[in-house]
Amino acid sequence: MAGRRVLITGVGSHVGSLLAAQLERDPDVEYVAGLDTRPPKVPLDQTEFIDADIRDPQIGRLIPATGVDTIVHEQIVRQPGPGMSSRAMHDINVIGTLQLLAACERVTTLRTIVVRGSAGVYGAEPQAPQFFKEEMARLFPLRTRFQRDVAEIENYFETYSRRHDAVDCTMLRYQPAIGPGMRSQITRYLSQPVCPTFMGFDPRIQLVHIDDALEAIVAAVRNPVGGAVNVAGPGTIGLARMIRLAGKRALPIAAPLFGAVTSTGHRLGLDTQSDDFQRLLRYGRGVDTRRLTNEVGYTPHHSTVDAVEGWAGLARAAA
């Protein structure tokens, strides 16, 4: 276990930066490298920063040169942020993953790959079981662009691990993360003056606290298991209750008008919701986390309700 050499893609993201800082402090980790075009969000003194675009074929030269045994793939864009087209998002997600895997072929020391994927691959469906298990990824058709991206990424990693018995490839399927300092679709949604909801729907939402999100990656690095593993805080929360705990008011909109109203709101400066997020707001989604506990050996500390309450408390204190 000691003397691990880890490379993190997307080290400029919030989770990527915190993960690098945590691995730097870990006595079992001797070397950390971070790949991104964006600088890390927190100061990292021991991490070797590789300033390269994951879509660029030259990472096929840069990554093998590091001699790492573990790669944490964190550069997956969950929603197009400001100034990013959905085309660019697709490129980073799919082409980036392809380039990364091409580079992996040349890393002879590689033993472990951990991917921070998304539970979005299950979709959000009215007929869905309340808690998806890992083997239910293809229960429903893939409906959104992001879902198709994630499914494609998962396929690439599956094919890769079939060809490489010596490499354990863990696909972590994350529910949306929430926590202090986090800027994600869910925190942006809860920071608006009013939160648009689908009239008459109160879906079950499941989130993961940022601390648990990090610890789950570290646990998977220590104890990699092949295949997909769900990551989420225990329990679920109703959307209506989540909005009330955040101290906000819901703005119920009849389902057929939802898209039109929120895009008008976008022009007025409100946040816009991606297709995935809209489906989540209508139908919700929960996942079963027994595999994370039993096989990876990590049990999240913060329930979904705790995570929301903690975040809401901090947001109120800041306001």
Place this chain on the structure above:
Amino acid sequence: MNQGTAISFMRRLRAGLDSGLELPEAITKGAAALPHDARETVERILDRMDGDYSEDEWGFDEDFAELVEPFFAFLYESWWRVKVEGAERVPAHGRVLLTSNHAGILPWDATMISMALLREHPLPRHPRFLVLDWAFDLPWISAGIRKVGGVVASPFNALRLLEQDQLVAVFPEGVKGTGKPFSERYRLQRFGRGGFVEIALRTGAPIVPVAVVGSEEIYPKLGDIPPLARMLGAPFFPLTPTFPWLGPLGVVPLPSKWRIEFLEPIETASYGPEAADDRALVLEISERVRGEIQHALYANLVRRGPAFI
């Protein structure tokens, strides 16, 4: 609540609002004039407005279920005059799978089974029931069903609930039951592929057959308009004596007289979880449950007498 207290409540509420209080505080102030029970209800509603309530991971909200109980109590006592037999046969602890006949496009029968257990069982507990999945695409109904204990009819949900030692109600007739024409009332449809038996075997939960008489007269389905159903994404579009002719009023169920009988539990734990893959055993138990319910239905129909009086 008598008229006097209502008036004094409104008066205090007005005074509170006039003196510049926000609505929730004004209601709290006004509530001081209410009798204790009503005051508690008002306070509970106010707490809920702040998000101060709890639901479990399925969305079941015991507080909410208690708040709406008077409505179901009215249906239970006055509207359908439900008579119950054998409630004590339902085990008071641990996992149990209630298996019942099913009719009516809304799960009224599930709510009445709940009421029967809450009223008649020595150690009452709220059953969770599996509801046809298309209901979860409907506004308000989807939210309400979840709050009182309904979950999407998926074997994975039933398994997880039983593993959590819950009391779970299933309707193996499924959509074939809700959609059967009036002329076929109380004739049990095929019990799917026996999936409920597999689930019981896998979890070792005893099966308690339940016969519900009365539910099959509340929406007498005389006809069906398949194209309209397809348009709405519903399994069928029923024509009843009142629906859709009376508009929203057509959704009001007819006041038939009900009987609910809980039968002797069928033990499954001794077969072991592997028996769930034994097709012959699964179908045999499934047929046995179906037969017992069918038999009890005919017996209770006779005991009930006329359907509406």
